[in-house]
Amino acid sequence: MDTVLHLAALTVTALGLTAALVAFAAAGRLRTAMAVLLDFLTAAGLLRLAGDPNWDTIAAAAAVIAIRKLVAAGLYAGRPGRSARTPS
Amino acid sequence: MDASLDDVLPEASLREAVDLLVRLVEAAGALIIFAGAVWAFGRLLVAAVRGLPDRRFNRIRLGLGRFLALGLEFQLAGDVLRTAVAPSFTEIGQLAAIAAIRTALNFFLGREIAAERAEIERERRKEEVEPHGPTTP
Numbered sequence: 001m002d003t004v005l006h007l008a009a010l011t012v013t014a015l016g017l018t019a020a021l022v023a024f025a026a027a028g029r030l031r032t033a034m035a036v037l038l039d040f041l042t043a044a045g046l047l048r049l050a051g052d053p054n055w056d057t058i059a060a061a062a063a064v065i066a067i068r069k070l071v072a073a074g075l076y077a078g079r080p081g082r083s084a085r086t087p088s
Numbered sequence: 089m090d091a092s093l094d095d096v097l098p099e100a101s102l103r104e105a106v107d108l109l110v111r112l113v114e115a116a117g118a119l120i121i122f123a124g125a126v127w128a129f130g131r132l133l134v135a136a137v138r139g140l141p142d143r144r145f146n147r148i149r150l151g152l153g154r155f156l157a158l159g160l161e162f163q164l165a166g167d168v169l170r171t172a173v174a175p176s177f178t179e180i181g182q183l184a185a186i187a188a189i190r191t192a193l194n195f196f197l198g199r200e201i202a203a204e205r206a207e208i209e210r211e212r213r214k215e216e217v218e219p220h221g222p223t224t225p
Contacts, residue, residue, distance in 0.1 A: 001111065005118060012125040019132045023145055026136035032145050036132065039152050042193070043125045046156065049186055050118045050163060058185045065193055072200070 002051045009047040016040025031075055038068045103173050110169045117162030124155020143211055150204045153197055160194045 016037050024033035045061045045068075053061070131148045167187045170179075 001115065008118065008122045012122065015125055015129040019129050022132055022136045026139065027145060035149060036145065039128070039149050039156075040125060043121050043152070043156055046121050046159065046163070046190075046193070047118055049189065050114050053182070053186065055182065055185075058182060058189070062185070062189050065189060069196055 005047050005051045009044040012040055012044040012047060016044065034071070035075055038072055042068050099173075106169060106172050110166045113162055113169060114166040117159040117166065119159075120155055120162060121159035124152050124159065127155065128152035143208065146204055147208060150201060150208065153201045153204065157194060157197045157201065160190050160197070164190050164194065 016039070019040060020033040020037035023036045024030060027033070042065060045064045048057055049061045128148050128151060131151070132145065135144045135148065164187065167183060167190065170183055
């Protein structure tokens with residue numbers, strides 16, 4: 001099961017990179033492309049956490065997700081026409 | 089007492105049954121997340137080829153976020169099931185770490201989904217007020 005999950009995570013990462021490139025080409029905005037990429041990378045991180053992970057996998061997934069949240073928070077705060085306050 | 093209970097429901101069998109259930113539930117969660125990623129990828133390609141507006145990408149991201157939240161719910165259910173049998177301290181630590189990551193992510197995802205939904209709703213209302221978009225000179 002771990003091999004299947006690893007393959008699935010790799011596939012999602014590849015899909016995310018392609019989707020981000022496509023989104024950038026279509027929308028012409030780096031922010032949109034980055035948001036798309038981060039969503040896919042989160043999905044890949046979650047897939048890696050499934051199965052029987054060891055401490056290294058857990059730490060790596062936690063770090064990736066934390067970075068992703070930080071960047072997403074920055075993107076959200078920088079969105080035009082919106083205050084930095086997040087809605088509850 | 090212990091011996092008779094073990095005859096009725098051996099601990100090893102219980103562990104095996106719970107392990108099987110955990111694997112099934114986690115596999116379902118992983119499948120939902122993978123399916124969501126493939127779905128979002130397909131929708132993004134279609135939106136890009138058709139030259140749909142930027143906000144369409146946010147809608148697709150909202151959809152992917154919903155898939156991720158649903159997959160996380162399944163995976164958290166798997167975590168809860170894991171606690172049914174007494175694991176070792178190492179396993180408890182790993183379980184706690186994974187459950188904490190998933191719970192935190194589920195919380196933040198929920199907030200993001202609410203924020204995206206509010207943004208889309210705001211844009212929709214704006215379009216209703218100005219059906220032809222901003223006037224150009």
